[in-house]
Amino acid sequence: MSNFLDIGGLDDIPQQGARVVKTENGCIAVFRTAMDRVYALDDKCPHKGGPLSNGIQHGESVTCPLHNWVFDLNSGEAQGADEGFVQTYPVLVEAGRILIDRDSINAQVAAE
Amino acid sequence: MAMKLAVIGAGMASGRAMEHLLEANDEIYDITLFGAEPRGNYNRIMLSPVLSGEKSYEEIVTHDAEWYESHGVDCRFGEWVTGIDRMRKVVISEKGETPYDKLLIATGSSPFIIPVPGRDLNGVLAYRDLGDVHAMLEYAEKPDPKAVVIGGGLLGLEAAAGLAEQGMKVTVVHLMPHLMERQLDQSAGFLLQAELEKRGIEVICSANTKEIVGKDKVEAVVLDDGRRIEADMVVMAVGIRPNFGLAQAAGLKYNRGLLVSDEMKTDDPDVFAVGECVEHQDVCYGLVAPLYDMAKVAAKNLLGFHETFKPVEISTKLKVTGCDLFSAGDFAEVEGREEIVYRDATQGIYKRLVIDDDKIVGIVMYGDISDGPWFLQKLKDKEDIAEIRDTLIFGPSFAGGSPQDPMAAVAALPDEAEICGCNGISKGNIVAAIKAGASSLADVQAITKASTSCGTCLGLTTQLTALTLGGDFELPEAAGMCKCTDHSHEDVRKFIHLKSLKSIPAIMQELEWTTSGGCASCRPALNYYLVAKWPGEYVDDGQSRFVNERVHANIQKDGTYSVVPRMFGGITTPGELRAIADAADKFNVPTVHVTGGQRIDLLGVQKEDLPEIWADLNAAGMVSGHAYAKGLRTVKTCVGKDHCRFGTQDSTGLGIKLEKALWGAWSPHKFKLAVSGCPRNCAEATCKDFGVVCVDSGYKLLVGGAAGMDLRETDLLTTVETEEEAIEHCAAFYQLYRENAQYLHRPYKWIAKVGYDWVQKQIVEDAENRKALAERFFYSQQFYQADPWAERAQGGEAHEFAPMADLTMVAAE
Numbered sequence: 039m040s041n042f043l044d045i046g047g048l049d050d051i052p053q054q055g056a057r058v059v060k061t062e063n064g065c066i067a068v069f070r071t072a073m074d075r076v077y078a079l080d081d082k083c084p085h086k087g088g089p090l091s092n093g094i095q096h097g098e099s100v101t102c103p104l105h106n107w108v109f110d111l112n113s114g115e116a117q118g119a120d121e122g123f124v125q126t127y128p129v130l131v132e133a134g135r136i137l138i139d140r141d142s143i144n145a146q147v148a149a150e
Numbered sequence: 151m152a153m154k155l156a157v158i159g160a161g162m163a164s165g166r167a168m169e170h171l172l173e174a175n176d177e178i179y180d181i182t183l184f185g186a187e188p189r190g191n192y193n194r195i196m197l198s199p200v201l202s203g204e205k206s207y208e209e210i211v212t213h214d215a216e217w218y219e220s221h222g223v224d225c226r227f228g229e230w231v232t233g234i235d236r237m238r239k240v241v242i243s244e245k246g247e248t249p250y251d252k253l254l255i256a257t258g259s260s261p262f263i264i265p266v267p268g269r270d271l272n273g274v275l276a277y278r279d280l281g282d283v284h285a286m287l288e289y290a291e292k293p294d295p296k297a298v299v300i301g302g303g304l305l306g307l308e309a310a311a312g313l314a315e316q317g318m319k320v321t322v323v324h325l326m327p328h329l330m331e332r333q334l335d336q337s338a339g340f341l342l343q344a345e346l347e348k349r350g351i352e353v354i355c356s357a358n359t360k361e362i363v364g365k366d367k368v369e370a371v372v373l374d375d376g377r378r379i380e381a382d383m384v385v386m387a388v389g390i391r392p393n394f395g396l397a398q399a400a401g402l403k404y405n406r407g408l409l410v411s412d413e414m415k416t417d418d419p420d421v422f423a424v425g426e427c428v429e430h431q432d433v434c435y436g437l438v439a440p441l442y443d444m445a446k447v448a449a450k451n452l453l454g455f456h457e458t459f460k461p462v463e464i465s466t467k468l469k470v471t472g473c474d475l476f477s478a479g480d481f482a483e484v485e486g487r488e489e490i491v492y493r494d495a496t497q498g499i500y501k502r503l504v505i506d507d508d509k510i511v512g513i514v515m516y517g518d519i520s521d522g523p524w525f526l527q528k529l530k531d532k533e534d535i536a537e538i539r540d541t542l543i544f545g546p547s548f549a550g551g552s553p554q555d556p557m558a559a560v561a562a563l564p565d566e567a568e569i570c571g572c573n574g575i576s577k578g579n580i581v582a583a584i585k586a587g588a589s590s591l592a593d594v595q596a597i598t599k600a601s602t603s604c605g606t607c608l609g610l611t612t613q614l615t616a617l618t619l620g621g622d623f624e625l626p627e628a629a630g631m632c633k634c635t636d637h638s639h640e641d642v643r644k645f646i647h648l649k650s651l652k653s654i655p656a657i658m659q660e661l662e663w664t665t666s667g668g669c670a671s672c673r674p675a676l677n678y679y680l681v682a683k684w685p686g687e688y689v690d691d692g693q694s695r696f697v698n699e700r701v702h703a704n705i706q707k708d709g710t711y712s713v714v715p716r717m718f719g720g721i722t723t724p725g726e727l728r729a730i731a732d733a734a735d736k737f738n739v740p741t742v743h744v745t746g747g748q749r750i751d752l753l754g755v756q757k758e759d760l761p762e763i764w765a766d767l768n769a770a771g772m773v774s775g776h777a778y779a780k781g782l783r784t785v786k787t788c789v790g791k792d793h794c795r796f797g798t799q800d801s802t803g804l805g806i807k808l809e810k811a812l813w814g815a816w817s818p819h820k821f822k823l824a825v826s827g828c829p830r831n832c833a834e835a836t837c838k839d840f841g842v843v844c845v846d847s848g849y850k851l852l853v854g855g856a857a858g859m860d861l862r863e864t865d866l867l868t869t870v871e872t873e874e875e876a877i878e879h880c881a882a883f884y885q886l887y888r889e890n891a892q893y894l895h896r897p898y899k900w901i902a903k904v905g906y907d908w909v910q911k912q913i914v915e916d917a918e919n920r921k922a923l924a925e926r927f928f929y930s931q932q933f934y935q936a937d938p939w940a941e942r943a944q945g946g947e948a949h950e951f952a953p954m955a956d957l958t959m960v961a962a963e
Contacts, residue, residue, distance in 0.1 A: 043957070045954055046954045046955055050954055051954070052949060054667065054693035055949065057949060057953065057954035058953040058954060059953060059954050060953050060957060060958050061957045061958060062957070062958050065953070068954060072666070072667050086707065087709070088709065089705075092701070092705060093670070093697065094673060094674070094696065094697075095693065096667045096668055096669045096670060096673065097667045101669075103696065103698075103705055104705070108670070143957070
């Protein structure tokens, strides 16, 4: 059973922008695309730990601000020739509110 | 009647000597040839291919029975010579005495067996003759055979490679820190080791053999450090020593080897000697080229000519298929010597030339040795290479092209020539990418990443792409600004103007962008072009700016930020310093650094704290220093005539006026200024984007300097008499740059593209145009000269700084 938690309104994030959600396991970056789709990924580039929430978003990808690695927001996979993976978390948008799967975050904590 | 020549030793040197002798005249001598091996002359250096199975014994025989017979050589193979009686001029062998008029000693060398316990065990072999090879091959046929080769020199490695080829598990134990230390330097040694390890040969360097253990045959090799390596067979290949016991017993002079003159004569005028047994001018030789030279000299002198042996530079190649290495000369690091090194890590190529006094004295090559002979010729000729030094390492194909014609130079580059150092991309990689379908510069960049890091090789990459694509290539000017479009930066700016495009989506739609939302490369450029073109109309798109310009601080490697308040003209006050100190304390700023632009940098500030620290700095009257911006950074000044005894003008005052006029503006890249009060130039104005050097009669205005990835001195734009003129020229120059330069090009790059003359014409010669440029600049400034910190300290853009939610708090509740 998933346990979805309200983390804020869709309008709290500008289009093509991102905000951060603090958790016991570090920060999660919540992205809103130009098409109003919402994604949640660890706010930490696997390369050198760059905060992905600060990167430039384009299409369904984000470019890390430190060394320009590009990640697919859907899968968390590094694009192009770089190899790496960012943990993603299930999110829902209902009635203008953004909900995140609390259990998936806890599971991540438990796994570590 | 023919004279009698006795030859002791049927190796490569004596074989070659007899050949020369008999070719010239086969009636002068009756030859008797003694050989310890039960066979005639064969090419000993080809033993390795026999061991590896690439050649058969028959293929390496140099002189067969027929040859000896047809030349009347009396062969006494397998017959041991036991003595020489020089008084009676006879060679004493197992079967009796053989008289001679002339004697040629060519007894070669013996393998050096290191005196470790167990060296006499069954299975300890040398690598010297065909018998050794046959013995090794017998071991190789046993089930699961294991060999240890002691010695990582030329011979040892050839043995190791051959045995591995025969299916043995081989370990090479080498005393020195890297393989073939006499022929290779460390870098090439490591490349070689990596190649051998790839073939399954284990290599242990800096390893001293303690003993060889086993009951009655070899079982293992034990090293000093206690390591034990299982082995059925041990090959000793640590070196050779000249073999001249017979000559020594006969009373001939010797040192490390049998001493010979330049004519290859021993101290007995009737006794000649050649090959590995001799010592000539303090040197003993072990490679075939000089031995062949000796053979020729000895033959000539036996025929009565006077010829002398002149040692030449010798080169080495390892005869292991696929391990291409070449070395010659002296490549030790000696003070005063210089070196030229070329590396291509992806292809395992290493080339090093050691230069002394503009001459090549040493060559080491690994991976690609095709230019070895060309370098060796220059080494032998002691050719002065000063003229071709810059391109020397690329070899003859490059030297053939004229360096003046870049296309010819690119065409002449070998495939392995490195094009992009950042990404390790060679010419061959780029050509391969094009053959595999890349049809534009952008394709080549996407596939190989060449020229996408520091960008200094973009010209070379473009030329190479143009050359390889031929007629299909579009001019580099027309190359798209990124993968999202085929339009160049210049085209896009033209369309923004012609079609009055006023938003990023409008540009993307009109110009048929191939991606929905652009990319991290084109969006910041488009945003800037719109900011510059439509001041007061265009609404800045923060999401298309790099994070530094979005949050008005510089992101650091750990995700914290740096805060740099503006200090106009480098002037501050005790009050400002106090406020900075207080802010640093309050926000636990870990590092306070004085920048090169005469201001103070607070490093390590948390993102959430930025609006608050800015509010404190604002309260003390300070504004953002835009240290993060593609815009005006600093105006560096000296103290000028108010204090300095050399100062000619108020350089500090002018610096402050310039900074007050220009701050807040955005530009294609950062823009730095300096004003020096006299030609001593303490503010270093001659390496800035725009510099002023004050002189008694006015102000020298300088443009297009750089002191970053490139180092470039400014050019003089013009000299003016008043501060007002200086400010107007500066604003006009900045505006011309803002309106025309490609995003991320500094002024010096842009000037190189449009030409200095054009810039001067626009600003100096055309006064009306200058005024119009300055007016447009100041019009734009009314919109952009606003402190971004103040806006955000008062709550603007709060979403950039505060987290959206804090689940750690939820959990705690």
